[in-house]
Amino acid sequence: MTAWxxxxxxxxxVAVGYAGYGWPGVLLALGVVVFWLLLQFSRALRVLRVASQxxxxxxxxxxxxxxxxxxxxxxxxxxxLTRSLGRRVAEDPETWAWCDDAGAEVQVELRRGRxxxxxxxxxxxxxxxxxx
Numbered sequence: 001m002t003a004w005x006x007x008x009x010x011x012x013x014v015a016v017g018y019a020g021y022g023w024p025g026v027l028l029a030l031g032v033v034v035f036w037l038l039l040q041f042s043r044a045l046r047v048l049r050v051a052s053q054x055x056x057x058x059x060x061x062x063x064x065x066x067x068x069x070x071x072x073x074x075x076x077x078x079x080x081l082t083r084s085l086g087r088r089v090a091e092d093p094e095t096w097a098w099c100d101d102a103g104a105e106v107q108v109e110l111r112r113g114r115x116x117x118x119x120x121x122x123x124x125x126x127x128x129x130x131x132x
Contacts, residue, residue, distance in 0.1 A: 044076055051079045057087030057097060062104035066120040069108065073115040078108060 010033045017025030059065050059082050068081055078096075079085065086096030089107055093116065099105040103123030109116045 047076050047080050050083050051085050054084040056085050057099060058084050059098045059100055062098060062100040062106045065098060066106050069115060069118045071115055075110060075113055
């Protein structure tokens with residue numbers, strides 16, 4: 001949901017509350033809006049708390065992260081998937097990276113706070129010697 005839709009719904013709730021119940025309806029609508037904002041704030045803090053408990057830029061499996069990503073995800077949703085803060089790779093476009101123990105790395109490009117593109121980079125393994 002975009003911010004303007006959310007705030008529009010809040011204004012509509014206040015207007016409906018006033019039309020139906022007068023000032024007590026307005027207070028009820030404002031209480032519901034404040035409760036919703038507190039839920040969103042609590043959710044954001046929970047994601048950041050979990051992400052802060054792991055090493056920066058690491059994920060258990062970069063290939064699985066690559067499979068779960070999709071265009072339009074917001075950064076808090078990506079942090080919830082990775083459960084780790086990313087390592088900044090570039091400024092413009094804003095690019096963050098997460099790698100796993102096998103050396104695979106996922107780079108995620110964000111535009112306006114949403115995933116625009118992502119790519120999986122795998123570490124090249126040394127060629128095995130040819131059998132004699």
